[in-house]
Amino acid sequence: MYTxxxxxxxxxxxxxxxxxxxxxxxxxQARIDAEEKxxxxxxxxxxxxxxxIRQISQHAHSEIVGMLPEGNWxxxxxxxxxxxxxxxxxxxxxxxxxxxxxxxxTLGVSRAELIDQLLSGRAKYxxxxxxxxxxxxxxxxxxxxxxxxxxxxQIPLCRCSYGPYARAMIRICKEESFHQRQGYDIMLKLARxxxxxxxxxxxxxxxxxxxxxxxxxPPDAASMHTAHSVRWKIKRFTNDELRxxxxxxxxxxxxxxxxxxxxxxxxxxxxxxxxxxxEIDWTExxxxxxxxxxxxxxxxxxxxxxxxxGRWVREAAAAHAAKHGARAAA
Amino acid sequence: MNAAIAVPPPDxxxxxxxxxxxxxxxxxxxxxxxxxxxPAIEEDLGLANxxxxxxxxxxxxxAYAGELExxxxxxxxxxxxxxxPEYLNATLAEQPNGDFGDTIVRQYLLDAYRLELLERLAGxxxxxxxxxxxxxxKEARYHVRYSGGWxxxxxxGTAESHARVQGSLERLWPLTRELFDADxxxxxxxxxxxxxxxxxxxxxxxxxxxxxxxxxxxxxxxxTPYLWYGKQGRHSEHLGYLLADLQYLQRAHPGAxx
Ligand SMILES: [Fe+2]
Ligand SMILES: [Fe+2]
Numbered sequence: 379m380y381t382x383x384x385x386x387x388x389x390x391x392x393x394x395x396x397x398x399x400x401x402x403x404x405x406x407q408a409r410i411d412a413e414e415k416x417x418x419x420x421x422x423x424x425x426x427x428x429x430x431i432r433q434i435s436q437h438a439h440s441e442i443v444g445m446l447p448e449g450n451w452x453x454x455x456x457x458x459x460x461x462x463x464x465x466x467x468x469x470x471x472x473x474x475x476x477x478x479x480x481x482x483x484t485l486g487v488s489r490a491e492l493i494d495q496l497l498s499g500r501a502k503y504x505x506x507x508x509x510x511x512x513x514x515x516x517x518x519x520x521x522x523x524x525x526x527x528x529x530x531x532q533i534p535l536c537r538c539s540y541g542p543y544a545r546a547m548i549r550i551c552k553e554e555s556f557h558q559r560q561g562y563d564i565m566l567k568l569a570r571x572x573x574x575x576x577x578x579x580x581x582x583x584x585x586x587x588x589x590x591x592x593x594x595x596p597p598d599a600a601s602m603h604t605a606h607s608v609r610w611k612i613k614r615f616t617n618d619e620l621r622x623x624x625x626x627x628x629x630x631x632x633x634x635x636x637x638x639x640x641x642x643x644x645x646x647x648x649x650x651x652x653x654x655x656x657e658i659d660w661t662e663x664x665x666x667x668x669x670x671x672x673x674x675x676x677x678x679x680x681x682x683x684x685x686x687x688g689r690w691v692r693e694a695a696a697a698h699a700a701k702h703g704a705r706a707a708a
Numbered sequence: 709m710n711a712a713i714a715v716p717p718p719d720x721x722x723x724x725x726x727x728x729x730x731x732x733x734x735x736x737x738x739x740x741x742x743x744x745x746x747p748a749i750e751e752d753l754g755l756a757n758x759x760x761x762x763x764x765x766x767x768x769x770x771a772y773a774g775e776l777e778x779x780x781x782x783x784x785x786x787x788x789x790x791x792x793p794e795y796l797n798a799t800l801a802e803q804p805n806g807d808f809g810d811t812i813v814r815q816y817l818l819d820a821y822r823l824e825l826l827e828r829l830a831g832x833x834x835x836x837x838x839x840x841x842x843x844x845x846k847e848a849r850y851h852v853r854y855s856g857g858w859x860x861x862x863x864x865g866t867a868e869s870h871a872r873v874q875g876s877l878e879r880l881w882p883l884t885r886e887l888f889d890a891d892x893x894x895x896x897x898x899x900x901x902x903x904x905x906x907x908x909x910x911x912x913x914x915x916x917x918x919x920x921x922x923x924x925x926x927x928x929x930x931x932t933p934y935l936w937y938g939k940q941g942r943h944s945e946h947l948g949y950l951l952a953d954l955q956y957l958q959r960a961h962p963g964a965x966x
Pocket of ligand 2: 471525553554557
């Protein structure tokens with residue numbers, strides 16, 4: 379998912395909570411068990427706070443880096459309507475990033491610090507955005523599959539125990555489901571189009587299918603933080619549960635498009651009432667996560683360049699605000 | 709050529725609409741290049757807002773121009789399948805983004821022009837154009853506030869930002885002359901009550917721009933003699949590259965629908 383890096387991040391030892399006051403901890407857990415929302419001013423265990431900061435900021439970074447692969451096609455969108463929809467979509471992702479940084483800030487960390495972590499390579503963002511967008515069909519495939527996978531993961535987060543995050547996710551999920559439908563609509567048009575357009579659509583599915591499955595993170599057996607996050611109701615389903623939901627949801631859509639899911643082992647298991655899919659190449663996943671995906675360097679370099687090139691502008695805004703006592707816009 | 713035509717021929721009206729449409733289209737296309745690369749997330753969002761409004765306006769105007777032309781060309785046929793000299797945008801709109809200061813100067817000069825023009829076009833004798841312009845004028849008010857706000861911040865920010873944005877202003881200023889240099893189409897439209905008198909627009913624009921430059925502590929550049937005529941299809945070198953990107957898929961897949 380957008381926060382897959384959590385599963386391998388070492389971060390802060392979860393055992394830190396052991397030193398917190400036992401009674402407060404029990405009361406905290408009781409509130410969570412009663413489905414109460416935790417708000418910024420409430421007491422919370424430090425490990426809970428750190429887990430949320432990591433998760434929300436990784437999610438925010440993913441939104442921001444995720445603007446790049448699709449932004450790539452804004453100038454080349456094939457109709458004025460598609461261009462407008464794509465601009466609005468990429469704009470939405472930027473809005474999600476801003477909104478999530480604000481949610482993270484309620485936990486006592488600044489947006490500037492978080493962005494610094496991203497640009498210095500210390501923070502993770504979703505590996506899916508380290509794959510290239512090579513054709514217009516990739517814009518469709520990203521909307522359909524990547525936004526689709528994001529929704530799978532994020533709908534349960536609308537009930538996350540931390541209030542500001544849960545509320546952010548409600549708003550974000552609404553927009554992500556628009557994106558998913560628009561992406562599918564692009565694919566549909568291509569699948570019903572010329573032979574070249576159908577080839578384009580199939581090629582995009584071939585390239586985006588496996589990375590989309592990897593978005594849900596490592597298999598449960600290899601996932602470090604799941605148990606803890608589940609107890610705190612930051613996470614309500616495991617990686618494998620969500621991945622299975624996604625496969626079951628998406629395979630029929632691919633069929634409707636007349637496209638082949640690039641997995642020879644894929645089959646419907648009538649007894650279990652679910653699709654069985656082939657082995658995921660976790661070596662590739664780990665390589666991309668460690669920075670060796672096709673576009674890791676470019677994406678980060680582009681973010682850094684935007685940040686550096688914008689420095690004089692942000693300084694000007696701050697200087698102007700200081701002179702005139704107004705709020706800085708940047 | 710005859711200067712005064714009481715009822716302008718459809719061709720002149722189509723060309724006039726294309727000037728407005730193409731300036732929106734090309735400027736929106738340029739702003740689209742920024743998204744994901746702006747100095748702060750808020751600016752990604754702000755530039756995208758203006759880009760979306762410009763695309764929306766371009767679509768309405770192109771659709772209208774296509775109908776008036778009567779050759780079965782829709783908004784996309786006009787946007788994607790014309791040759792370079794057939795694009796009638798102001799040359800200023802096609803200038804490269806440069807740094808954020810260049811983009812803001814280009815945007816402010818054009819936003820101020822668009823606002824003054826659109827407010828007057830809202831009273832056009834052409835009812836459909838008047839309705840389109842009335843809606844677009846409301847949007848242009850936001851655009852001017854955004855680009856003007858940044859022009860002031862950059863001009864009256866740091867020494868570096870002041871110097872940079874004054875440089876942008878000097879470079880782009882010569883391209884504003886075209887906006888107000890009325891040719892026979894502008895005059896014919898004005899005489900028919902379809903478009904305002906460009907001299908009047910120029911005066912209002914000047915007043916607005918001067919006030920903003922004063923607040924930004926920037927100096928108004930001297931007018932220079934050279935006239936660009938993008939609005940007559942004579943462009944700078946930059947439009948060709950912009951169109952290569954814009955048209956790529958439509959050219960590569962003739963007749964496909966998207
Ligand atoms: Fe998003
Ligand atoms: Fe999205």
